[in-house]
Amino acid sequence: CVVSFRRIIEKGPAQFLSETAAVFLWLEVCLVGCDITDGNTEHLKREHSLMKPYQGVGSSPSSQWDFWGSTLVTSSYVRLTPDERSKQGSIWNTVPCHLKDWEMHVQFKVHGSGKKNLHGDGIAIWYTKDRLHPGPVFGNQDQFLGLALFLDTFRNDLHGMDRSFPYISAMVNNGSVSYDHGKDGRSSELGGCSAEIRNREHDTYLAIRYSKGRLTVMVDVDDKNEWKECIDIGGVRLPTGYFFGASAATGDLSDNHDIISMKLYQLMVEHTPEEENLDWTKIEPSVSLLKSPKDNIDDPTGNFRGTPLTGWKVFLLLLCALLGIVVCAVVGAVVFQKRQERNKRFY
Numbered sequence: 001c002v003v004s005f006r007r008i009i010e011k012g013p014a015q016f017l018s019e020t021a022a023v024f025l026w027l028e029v030c031l032v033g034c035d036i037t038d039g040n041t042e043h044l045k046r047e048h049s050l051m052k053p054y055q056g057v058g059s060s061p062s063s064q065w066d067f068w069g070s071t072l073v074t075s076s077y078v079r080l081t082p083d084e085r086s087k088q089g090s091i092w093n094t095v096p097c098h099l100k101d102w103e104m105h106v107q108f109k110v111h112g113s114g115k116k117n118l119h120g121d122g123i124a125i126w127y128t129k130d131r132l133h134p135g136p137v138f139g140n141q142d143q144f145l146g147l148a149l150f151l152d153t154f155r156n157d158l159h160g161m162d163r164s165f166p167y168i169s170a171m172v173n174n175g176s177v178s179y180d181h182g183k184d185g186r187s188s189e190l191g192g193c194s195a196e197i198r199n200r201e202h203d204t205y206l207a208i209r210y211s212k213g214r215l216t217v218m219v220d221v222d223d224k225n226e227w228k229e230c231i232d233i234g235g236v237r238l239p240t241g242y243f244f245g246a247s248a249a250t251g252d253l254s255d256n257h258d259i260i261s262m263k264l265y266q267l268m269v270e271h272t273p274e275e276e277n278l279d280w281t282k283i284e285p286s287v288s289l290l291k292s293p294k295d296n297i298d299d300p301t302g303n304f305r306g307t308p309l310t311g312w313k314v315f316l317l318l319l320c321a322l323l324g325i326v327v328c329a330v331v332g333a334v335v336f337q338k339r340q341e342r343n344k345r346f347y
Helices: 005-010 013-033 273-277 293-298 311-344
Strands: 065-069 078-081 088-093 102-111 122-128 145-152 167-174 191-194 204-211 214-220 228-233 243-249 256-266
Touching (some): 122 204, 243 256
Antiparallel strands (some): 145 167
16 A cells, blocks of 8 residues: 555654554564475475385385485384484485475484483484485595584584584585594585474474575474574575485494485575576586684684675664664654744744
8 A cells, every 4th residue: 555655644644654664563573484485385395305105216117215334214214324323424415406496304313322412423404415425424434525514412612612502504615625523524515504493292394495595594493383593594505406405424433313304395496597597507516705714713603794694784773774774764754844833923
């Protein structure tokens, strides 16, 4: 609806400000609702999803998921490693993903008999060019091409006491960077958060969203049925045609690392003609930051100081600016109206 500025002013400044605030509140609610999908409003891509009873998992030519190592597929879960020492396992989608914008929901469970600080090592969620390449990074190869999310349950860096474990972190690699286990990957970390994911009596979830060059990671591990932001960073470039997978590893310490489901949703996002004509398979995985990932070593928080403003920060800045303009306009209109009335008395 379009209402003339004069008609709104005639209602009085107080009512005008009240109605303006109500409009902004409504917009805020809409923005929150569009943040992370609940899995009902977007499109589930079954060829990239792993769900009970895990049909299509195996080594046959028609299988959409293949597994390796200590991985055990049951009717209730996919166990990447048992609670035993020196185990590695992984499961990988055999179908390359050609979606430009997507969101992955992972239900997982990490549990075992080890007491506090006597368990390890964790789970990794992958979107990479290569699959089924065993290695030292949570059961997968080092110097990979693509995106990795690490759910690290064991602290290796005894000097990094500023963060608690388990710790979730993200890494984008163009194949030239090695994951530093001794520093818990801090030198190549894009961002992260601590999360109590081990030995929980309820379901635990992770959501990974990639859209319009922005990577957002949310967790739901407190049995509150709500997402909590863990990572939000812009300037991320990921190609299409890569593979989704999950892996886990144990060392001298161990845990059961289970994947219950991995559900991929297509996000319906409009792109510019230039973006549509771009060959997304030729994009090199990268992140545009104001500082290098290696500078993260000197940052005690483990996060990038130079990352772009998040959507919430931009929204709040715009909201403050618009409210400031509205207040100035109202005051100006009231002053102008009073001057007009005063001038009329002189005639």
